[in-house]
Amino acid sequence: MNVLILTKTFPETVEDWGGIFVKEQAEALSTKHAVTVVKCRVDYNDFSPFFKFRIESNPYAGYKFNNIIVSRSFPVYNQFNFIVSVYFALKKIIKEDKPEIIHCHYSYPSGIAGWLIRLKTGIPYLVTEHTRISSTFRSVFHRILSLIALRKACSVVAVSNSLKKEIMAERIMKVQVIPNVINVNRFLLAERQSTPFTIGFLGSLNTHNKGLDILLSACSELPFKFILKIGGTGNHLQYYKNLALENNLKDNAVFLEGIAAQQISRFYSGINLFVLPSRYETFGIVLIEAMASGIPVVATKCGGPEDIVNEKSGILTEVNDSVMMREAIIKIYSNYSEYNAGEIRDYVINKFGYEPFLKQINLIYQTCLSK
Numbered sequence: 001m002n003v004l005i006l007t008k009t010f011p012e013t014v015e016d017w018g019g020i021f022v023k024e025q026a027e028a029l030s031t032k033h034a035v036t037v038v039k040c041r042v043d044y045n046d047f048s049p050f051f052k053f054r055i056e057s058n059p060y061a062g063y064k065f066n067n068i069i070v071s072r073s074f075p076v077y078n079q080f081n082f083i084v085s086v087y088f089a090l091k092k093i094i095k096e097d098k099p100e101i102i103h104c105h106y107s108y109p110s111g112i113a114g115w116l117i118r119l120k121t122g123i124p125y126l127v128t129e130h131t132r133i134s135s136t137f138r139s140v141f142h143r144i145l146s147l148i149a150l151r152k153a154c155s156v157v158a159v160s161n162s163l164k165k166e167i168m169a170e171r172i173m174k175v176q177v178i179p180n181v182i183n184v185n186r187f188l189l190a191e192r193q194s195t196p197f198t199i200g201f202l203g204s205l206n207t208h209n210k211g212l213d214i215l216l217s218a219c220s221e222l223p224f225k226f227i228l229k230i231g232g233t234g235n236h237l238q239y240y241k242n243l244a245l246e247n248n249l250k251d252n253a254v255f256l257e258g259i260a261a262q263q264i265s266r267f268y269s270g271i272n273l274f275v276l277p278s279r280y281e282t283f284g285i286v287l288i289e290a291m292a293s294g295i296p297v298v299a300t301k302c303g304g305p306e307d308i309v310n311e312k313s314g315i316l317t318e319v320n321d322s323v324m325m326r327e328a329i330i331k332i333y334s335n336y337s338e339y340n341a342g343e344i345r346d347y348v349i350n351k352f353g354y355e356p357f358l359k360q361i362n363l364i365y366q367t368c369l370s371k
Helices: 020-029 077-097 107-121 140-152 161-168 212-219 237-246 261-269 285-292 322-334 341-352 354-370
Strands: 002-007 034-047 053-060 063-072 101-105 125-129 155-158 175-177 197-202 226-231 253-257 273-276 297-300 314-317
Touching: 002 020, 002 077, 002 107, 020 034, 020 063, 020 101, 020 285, 020 354, 034 077, 034 107, 053 077, 063 077, 077 107, 077 140, 101 107, 101 354, 107 125, 107 140, 125 140, 125 354, 155 161, 155 354, 161 175, 197 212, 197 261, 212 226, 212 237, 212 322, 237 253, 261 285, 273 285, 273 322, 285 297, 285 341, 297 322, 314 322, 341 354
Parallel strands: 002 034, 002 101, 034 063, 101 125, 125 155, 155 175, 197 226, 197 273, 226 253, 273 297, 297 314
Antiparallel strands: 053 063
16 A cells, blocks of 8 residues: 655654654554655745745655655745645655555644645545644634544544543544554663663653653652663753752763664663653653663653553653652662563563554554545
8 A cells, every 4th residue: 555644743863853653653654555754844944925845855764755845934824835835745746656545643734734635636634643632723723724634534543542532522533542653673671780770761851841850859869779861952951950959869860961763772771760750741652662671661640651551561650749759669669570571572562563553554544445
């Protein structure tokens, strides 16, 4: 089957993490289908009043990749200009690649472009939503178009049950849950013999959503020797470095800052426990990456993690509860031998690996094509 993946985020360098979950899906799909990935974005350094775009192609192992780059236009009008430009660029790509189905990631702008293409060509499209649906509603314009994209799609996929509930609250009922997928073979079983006990955190520090402040507070009174390895960078990096000092973690907290994609497996291999203290997550792909390495996890009940963490792989805590998080870390430290690395990895393979993902998504593709 010829599948065209349309997305607003997709990592193009080893330093880029934006949309890594879309790339994982593209790689999984390319093992069974002919895949073309199309990323669309605005070039804010180039101004043009009307419909100026270019298509750049880059080689990827296993699938085609095209970048639709639209020149910036006038404020407000820029959104309309962007969608129309993407539509005309897509027509050129579709004429060459002849996709049978369009898989849009995010309702806006990908989903609305998919809808316009379906109106013109009849090619069915589905939408996988990754982010909190309300975050797409930046204006009345965005809300209307996002809801059109979801309601006109042959199928809507949410990456977690919590996100499914949010989408259904908008009276969109044809929602199925397919979790994000990872290539488990990229991760080796960690040795889990780090001394002292090593706790890992990985996430963007551009906002406070990832809850690093809660983790630092939780670690401030741990009753055993430990190292806290913190991966990630962003606007609040210095704030968290100062907060670590305030929590008397000068000798414990190690800020690794940016971690390239090819180094991520090594990061997990060097820790005993991974903690995701987020205030909100639609999924939490770092959790399944850590678990693919056989590492137990602690995460908050913030949406996505409830679909990921079970009693054999880790512990869930309440959001913003540093005391409960500290108790969870101590419990895993005290009972570490009970968390079997092989069982944790097998759980990821059976739930988040290529095979279960392809089985579920292929059923949706066939349903869309039969309508």
